[in-house]
Amino acid sequence: MATYYSINPKFYVSVDCIIFGFDKGSLKLLLLKRNFEPQKGSWSLMGGFVQEDESVDEAAQRVLKELTGLENVYMEQVGTYGDVHRDPGERVISVAYSALININEYDRELVDCHNASWTALDNLPPLVFDHQQMVEQALAWFRRKASSEPVGFELLPELFTLTQLQNLYEAVYGKRMDKRNFRKQVAMMDFIEKTDLIDKTGSKRGAALYRFNENTYRMAPKFKL
Amino acid sequence: MATYYSINPKFYVSVDCIIFGFDKGSLKLLLLKRNFEPQKGSWSLMGGFVQEDESVDEAAQRVLKELTGLENVYMEQVGTYGDVHRDPGERVISVAYSALININEYDRELVDCHNASWTALDNLPPLVFDHQQMVEQALAWFRRKASSEPVGFELLPELFTLTQLQNLYEAVYGKRMDKRNFRKQVAMMDFIEKTDLIDKTGSKRGAALYRFNENTYRMAPKFKL
DNA sequence: AAAAGAAGTGTATCGAGTACACCTATGCCT
DNA sequence: AGGCATAGGTGTACTCGATACACTTCTTTT
Numbered sequence: 185m186a187t188y189y190s191i192n193p194k195f196y197v198s199v200d201c202i203i204f205g206f207d208k209g210s211l212k213l214l215l216l217k218r219n220f221e222p223q224k225g226s227w228s229l230m231g232g233f234v235q236e237d238e239s240v241d242e243a244a245q246r247v248l249k250e251l252t253g254l255e256n257v258y259m260e261q262v263g264t265y266g267d268v269h270r271d272p273g274e275r276v277i278s279v280a281y282s283a284l285i286n287i288n289e290y291d292r293e294l295v296d297c298h299n300a301s302w303t304a305l306d307n308l309p310p311l312v313f314d315h316q317q318m319v320e321q322a323l324a325w326f327r328r329k330a331s332s333e334p335v336g337f338e339l340l341p342e343l344f345t346l347t348q349l350q351n352l353y354e355a356v357y358g359k360r361m362d363k364r365n366f367r368k369q370v371a372m373m374d375f376i377e378k379t380d381l382i383d384k385t386g387s388k389r390g391a392a393l394y395r396f397n398e399n400t401y402r403m404a405p406k407f408k409l
Numbered sequence: 410m411a412t413y414y415s416i417n418p419k420f421y422v423s424v425d426c427i428i429f430g431f432d433k434g435s436l437k438l439l440l441l442k443r444n445f446e447p448q449k450g451s452w453s454l455m456g457g458f459v460q461e462d463e464s465v466d467e468a469a470q471r472v473l474k475e476l477t478g479l480e481n482v483y484m485e486q487v488g489t490y491g492d493v494h495r496d497p498g499e500r501v502i503s504v505a506y507s508a509l510i511n512i513n514e515y516d517r518e519l520v521d522c523h524n525a526s527w528t529a530l531d532n533l534p535p536l537v538f539d540h541q542q543m544v545e546q547a548l549a550w551f552r553r554k555a556s557s558e559p560v561g562f563e564l565l566p567e568l569f570t571l572t573q574l575q576n577l578y579e580a581v582y583g584k585r586m587d588k589r590n591f592r593k594q595v596a597m598m599d600f601i602e603k604t605d606l607i608d609k610t611g612s613k614r615g616a617a618l619y620r621f622n623e624n625t626y627r628m629a630p631k632f633k634l
Numbered sequence: 635a636a637a638a639g640a641a642g643t644g645t646a647t648c649g650a651g652t653a654c655a656c657c658t659a660t661g662c663c664t
Numbered sequence: 665a666g667g668c669a670t671a672g673g674t675g676t677a678c679t680c681g682a683t684a685c686a687c688t689t690c691t692t693t694t
Contacts (some may be wrong), residue, residue: 188428188445188446188447188498189421189498189501192421192458192460193421193429193458193459193460193461194419194420194421194422195420195422196417196418196419196420196460197419197420197422197491197502210448220413220415221413229690233417233418234418234420234491234502235417235418235495236418236493236500238493239491239492239493240489240490240491240492240502241492243491243493245609261488261489262531264486264489264504265464265465266422266459266463266464266465266468266504267464267466268461268462268463273413273414273690274414275461276464277459277502279489279491287525312548317437321463345672346672346673346694347671347672349677352513358653361652362652362654362672363652363672363674364653364655364673364674364675365651365653368675384660384661385671387659387660387661387670387671388659388660388661388662388669388670388671388672389658389659389660389661389670389671389672389673390659390660390671390672391671391672392672392673407692408650409583457653468677497647517656525643538636570640570641572640572641587683587684587685588641588643589642589643589644589684589685589686590682590684592642592643592684593643593644611640611641612639612640612641612690612691612692613638613640613641613690613691613692613693614640614641614642614689614690614691614692615640615641615690615691616640616641616642617642633681
């Protein structure tokens with residue numbers, strides 16, 4: 185029964201990536217200054233069209249790689265946007281994906297040559313289409329995720345100080361936390377390991393560097409911050 | 410720049426609805442026995458194709474209405490499924506939506522003439538394509554939602570007893586709860602109002618009937634069960 | 635009038651979350 | 665060399681929500 189399908193219309197399907205990073209105490213988003221139509225010159229998320237030979241998830245991975253050079257980054261869908269006129273040029277149904285990346289690991293040149301740049305989350309320019317909405321939804325997803333899983337795995341360098349970790353969580357939740365209570369929590373999580381290395385860049389005294397132990401985490405993934 | 414779009418392929422886009430109900434102490438799912446190809450004779454979710462003149466969200470509303478007769482039901486996306494071969498007939502990208510409905514309000518005849526029926530959640534038949542996965546994702550969504558919002562608004566009749574409400578939550582979480590603690594929580598939520606009506610069908614003594622007050626809820630949406 | 639069956643009700647304990655202030659180690663400046 | 669500036673590091677008490685737990689009440693049926 186070929187007509188079961190063929191009486192129905194077909195659509196362009198795209199993916200858009202909301203990519204979070206953390207640097208210098210604040211959350212950043214990877215945005216693109218469009219040097220192509222439509223809406224050339226405005227800011228948008230990094231996106232691309234789904235192709236015949238790839239799943240939608242694979243399309244998101246491909247787009248992320250084309251932009252940052254990063255592979256095997258864990259991405260998650262945050263929603264699908266299907267309003268008839270969301271893209272004024274043509275009807276496009278878009279699936280939004282979000283990822284957390286370590287801002288020092290990606291390929292900086294690749295980002296530059298795409299006209300992309302990291303923008304502080306609390307100071308975003310206007311975005312094209314419904315990208316503003318996508319960012320809001322991704323941010324809600326991010327906060328939900330951050331409270332139940334150690335997102336520091338993704339966002340921080342391999343070695344980090346407790347102050348850096350706390351700054352990250354303060355940025356995610358948008359509020360200050362108590363240093364002693366924060367450290368008390370961290371001490372309970374066996375998978376956040378103290379090393380005997382010292383970071384002297386942040387203070388005169390120097391701060392102990394910590395590291396995530398992914399194996400320990402998998403054995404007892406109790407997390408709460 | 411017309412080619413910006415037209416160099417890309419187009420796809421069929423469908424919606425699939427995961428519809429939860431609650432009756433006789435257990436959670437139910439609305440399933441369809443397919444009397445059409447592909448996979449005629451197997452069980453599937455209710456789905457349909459997105460059309461040119463409607464948003465994806467609207468398509469989901471339309472499909473739900475065609476099946477149950479219900480309009481203005483709150484539905485939420487639970488995910489988009491885009492594997493290349495998920496539908497063996499043709500490439501179809503499907504957006505899954507979930508809804509909670511009061512099992513006594515929908516149009517029973519309409520459901521029957523679509524070959525649909527309510528199936529207990531703990532006793533599902535095998536489903537076509539990736540519908541099993543969609544159900545699992547919807548169930549996770551449902552449990553998350555149930556713990557932070559009063560889903561009883563949607564699932565129970567207008568008047569209900571506390572025992573019915575507790576049974577609902579026991580079914581959602583799959584575990585028994587303490588009656589006194591449960592009622593202590595409910596008593597704190599001003600928007601769950603005791604009426605002076607009595608239900609005598611469930612016991613000899615009779616149980617007080619309660620009602621949700623949606624306005625009170627909106628003023629102080631503190632909820633936890 | 636006794637039995638059966640669900641409705642309804644209160645208290646004590648435990649643990650998690652939160653509030654809160656001072657000393658320490660080192661580099662830098664004078 | 666000594667003092668000051670700066671971030672790092674540490675412990676306790678209180679409050680509140682979560683949990684465990686058992687008996688009485690009301691009405692119908694026999």
